[in-house]
Amino acid sequence: MGVGAAIVLVVLALVASVLITALSPVGSTTVFDSRAGAAGTESPTRSSVPPASPGGGEGIESHATVLVHLLGAVAHPGVYELAEGARVVDAVGRAGGFTPEADQASVNLARLLTDGEQVRVLAVGEAPTGAAAAGGGGGATTGAGMGGGASGALVNLNSATELDLDALPRIGPAMAARIVAWRTDNGPFTAVDDLLEVAGIGEKTLEGLRPLVTI
Numbered sequence: 376m377g378v379g380a381a382i383v384l385v386v387l388a389l390v391a392s393v394l395i396t397a398l399s400p401v402g403s404t405t406v407f408d409s410r411a412g413a414a415g416t417e418s419p420t421r422s423s424v425p426p427a428s429p430g431g432g433e434g435i436e437s438h439a440t441v442l443v444h445l446l447g448a449v450a451h452p453g454v455y456e457l458a459e460g461a462r463v464v465d466a467v468g469r470a471g472g473f474t475p476e477a478d479q480a481s482v483n484l485a486r487l488l489t490d491g492e493q494v495r496v497l498a499v500g501e502a503p504t505g506a507a508a509a510g511g512g513g514g515a516t517t518g519a520g521m522g523g524g525a526s527g528a529l530v531n532l533n534s535a536t537e538l539d540l541d542a543l544p545r546i547g548p549a550m551a552a553r554i555v556a557w558r559t560d561n562g563p564f565t566a567v568d569d570l571l572e573v574a575g576i577g578e579k580t581l582e583g584l585r586p587l588v589t590i
Contacts, residue, residue: 448501567581
């Protein structure tokens, strides 16, 4: 083969190479390499990531409880720890139930309990004394005072209905509704003085209510 023929072959080879490069999709090689690289690393990454635990918060989950003092006409008076959201009926059950002389109507068995309160179950014919009705503060309640149903009993601000509150002096239907709304929005009353935070109740009204209500 002559020198001229060799040169022609080289030129043709170069032209063919240029044409192939020009006709190929730009960056196609890079795309293939990128996918191949992803395929080579994606699977190990997946397998190395632990699945999310459905109970991720279990390690810090708290089980809130309340302490309640049961006394009066129950089988085993004392302080009991119950789950938050427990009701008076649960506390009476933990205390062994009512005694034969218990006035079961003296307590609202459906009422929610609050931490630190005292619940007294009255005996039939027993009237709450002033000391028992006040309960020494700290969230104490009496059986007859759990809604102001009994004559002369203190009205419990944390369990009284609008009708119970409406029966109090200087408290009409609108004020009773505001008291219940405040309790719903802010939680149980912690002191009788909290009534001052209810719109429309001033010092004079509070002083008139103080001997008639409890928490």
